[in-house]
Amino acid sequence: MIFEGKVDESEVGKIKEGLPLEITVGAIENKQFEAVLDYIAPKGVAENGAVQFEIKGTLKKIDSTFIRAGLSANASIILNKAEKVLAIKEALVQYDEETKKPFVEVAIGDQKFERKDLELGISDGIFVEVKSGISKTDKIKVWNQLQGVPDYAQ
Numbered sequence: 001m002i003f004e005g006k007v008d009e010s011e012v013g014k015i016k017e018g019l020p021l022e023i024t025v026g027a028i029e030n031k032q033f034e035a036v037l038d039y040i041a042p043k044g045v046a047e048n049g050a051v052q053f054e055i056k057g058t059l060k061k062i063d064s065t066f067i068r069a070g071l072s073a074n075a076s077i078i079l080n081k082a083e084k085v086l087a088i089k090e091a092l093v094q095y096d097e098e099t100k101k102p103f104v105e106v107a108i109g110d111q112k113f114e115r116k117d118l119e120l121g122i123s124d125g126i127f128v129e130v131k132s133g134i135s136k137t138d139k140i141k142v143w144n145q146l147q148g149v150p151d152y153a154q
Contacts, residue, residue: 001059001067003035005075009044009051015077016040021057026072034060037077080122087127092140093118105141106134113141 003023007015021035035057044051057075093102102120105113116138121129134140 001062003057003059003073003075005055005057005073006047006052007040007055007077009053012040012044012053014079015055020078022076022078023057023059024074024076025067026074028065028067028071031065033062033065035075036060082122082129085121086130086134086136088130088134088140090123090126090128092142093120093128094143104134105143107139107141 003021015037017037017040019037021037023033023035025031025033037055037057039054039056041054044053046052055075088104092104094104095102102118103115104118106116108114116133118133119131121131123129
């Protein structure tokens, strides 16, 4: 089975053949299908003021689920993946005004905090991978709360 779709010109430079796809079919709830990106059109087509590039992907294994040709479907292209890593909410990360390097503040006592510089990895927009700088047991100061009372995250 083949997935056919379109990618906007702003995203086409980030993808390449061989990347994994996660396909969701509108008519089939709570099910994802794995696929591989096989083809990216060399030339885009202008549609509604934006240039779109055709893509095709081959579904890997299809269990007993019956999929009709022509059903609407969406594909998520997996650009990078990290599993079983230390990750924190991206909202907890602060950035140094001068160096622009990321850091968090961790509790070292009652209402006492210490700055810890971080090396960050990939992000999904909510959580970000922490490669180094803190440990799993550190209590991170939640610095952007409305009440002004420090809170901790783990």
